[in-house]
Amino acid sequence: MRTLDQTTGEILDLAAAHFKVPREQLSPGDDFYRKLKIDSLQALELLTRLENHFGVELPDYEVQGVSDFRTLADRIQARL
Amino acid sequence: MDENEGFMSDFSGKTLSWKLSGGIVELELHYAPCNEIGLAMIDELERLVAALPELETQAAALIIHSSRKEGFSAGGDLRELYRLALATEGNARTEGMRTFVHRIHHVMNSLDASPLVTIAAVHGICFGGGFELALTCDIIVADKMARFAFPELRLGIIPGFGGIPRLRRDVGNAVVRDLLFTGRSLNAAKAQALGLVSQVAGEGEALRVARTTASQVLKYDRHTTAVAKRFAKPIPLEELRRETELFCELFARPAVMEALRKFVESTDAHPYLP
Numbered sequence: 001m002r003t004l005d006q007t008t009g010e011i012l013d014l015a016a017a018h019f020k021v022p023r024e025q026l027s028p029g030d031d032f033y034r035k036l037k038i039d040s041l042q043a044l045e046l047l048t049r050l051e052n053h054f055g056v057e058l059p060d061y062e063v064q065g066v067s068d069f070r071t072l073a074d075r076i077q078a079r080l
Numbered sequence: 081m082d083e084n085e086g087f088m089s090d091f092s093g094k095t096l097s098w099k100l101s102g103g104i105v106e107l108e109l110h111y112a113p114c115n116e117i118g119l120a121m122i123d124e125l126e127r128l129v130a131a132l133p134e135l136e137t138q139a140a141a142l143i144i145h146s147s148r149k150e151g152f153s154a155g156g157d158l159r160e161l162y163r164l165a166l167a168t169e170g171n172a173r174t175e176g177m178r179t180f181v182h183r184i185h186h187v188m189n190s191l192d193a194s195p196l197v198t199i200a201a202v203h204g205i206c207f208g209g210g211f212e213l214a215l216t217c218d219i220i221v222a223d224k225m226a227r228f229a230f231p232e233l234r235l236g237i238i239p240g241f242g243g244i245p246r247l248r249r250d251v252g253n254a255v256v257r258d259l260l261f262t263g264r265s266l267n268a269a270k271a272q273a274l275g276l277v278s279q280v281a282g283e284g285e286a287l288r289v290a291r292t293t294a295s296q297v298l299k300y301d302r303h304t305t306a307v308a309k310r311f312a313k314p315i316p317l318e319e320l321r322r323e324t325e326l327f328c329e330l331f332a333r334p335a336v337m338e339a340l341r342k343f344v345e346s347t348d349a350h351p352y353l354p
Contacts, residue, residue, distance in 0.1 A: 041150055041204075041205065044205070044227055044265070045204075045225060048224075048225050048226075048227060048267050049225070051267050051269075051270075052224060052225075052267065052269065057266075057267070057270055059262060059264040060229075060263075060264050060265050061262060061263075061264060
């Protein structure tokens with residue numbers, strides 16, 4: 001079972017790789033819309049990539065209003 | 081369109097193009113930003129439907145795909161729909177919508193019933209009317225990054241292009257209710273687990289997989305395939321008729337115009353989230 005910190009770290013790794021942002025520039029508390037400079041379509045891409053990576057389903061409405069990596073990790077953690 | 085227009089084995093239009101080659105018709109949707117289905121696309125889909133009888137004598141398979149990087153299709157053109165609806169009122173507005181829906185149903189039913197084996201190669205967004213278009217196909221091949229959703233209820237309407245009857249044809253009612261009532265989107269793996277998607281392809285590979293599938297289809301006797309298709313994939317015509325009635329009934333409510341107005345005027349950064 002992953003810890004919340006591990007899940008958060010994996011999300012940061014995935015986000016950095018997918019959006020080609022240096023990993024060291026990303027922190028758990030960052031607003032990923034701003035930090036990654038992404039729109040809603042790209043947020044859905046991130047969601048899909050996270051679902052595929054963690055093997056979970058994360059309904060869109062659960063991430064509506066979520067904009068930081070740590071809260072996103074928390075939502076995923078609840079479904080692992 | 082001109083009904084006397086000659087047969088077009090190839091066509092290139094504003095919203096889509098098609099090409100017949102080696103027994104396979106490839107229909108490419110290329111309308112920016114993400115293949116929104118409005119009057120322009122319906123006009124050109126009707127041209128395809130008019131060409132289908134001739135194409136069906138020369139091909140065994142039809143692949144529908146998108147060249148827009150955003151995805152297969154974001155669904156109905158809500159901005160155009162709102163603009164057109166604003167120009168009319170009351171019964172005229174409802175009747176205008178009914179005419180629009182009848183046209184799209186004619187296209188969808190023609191694709192659904194075609195003896196060609198139809199394959200949707202889906203990537204990215206496949207929402208609303210786009211999902212309904214994919215559901216007319218015999219086989220859906222989905223890129224692993226594809227997402228499917230019916231977000232219509234947030235506008236106070238139900239899917240109006242045949243979505244509910246065709247979804248119900250392929251999956252259980254519990255899934256239909258979940259997708260409709262929450263508006264959530266499904267990824268390709270989940271859609272495959274539910275039986276909506278036949279094959280999941282790697283990123284950027286859906287069209288290639290669809291072509292390989294179409295090549296396999298070509299090996300079999302066309303008549304037998306057409307007979308099998310008619311038997312295995314009945315068109316739920318009565319439910320489709322009922323859907324049109326319910327859609328138009330719901331569309332006539334002032335709340336729908338208000339929801340459309342909010343959508344069109346919104347600066348919400350997350351229009352794809354329910």
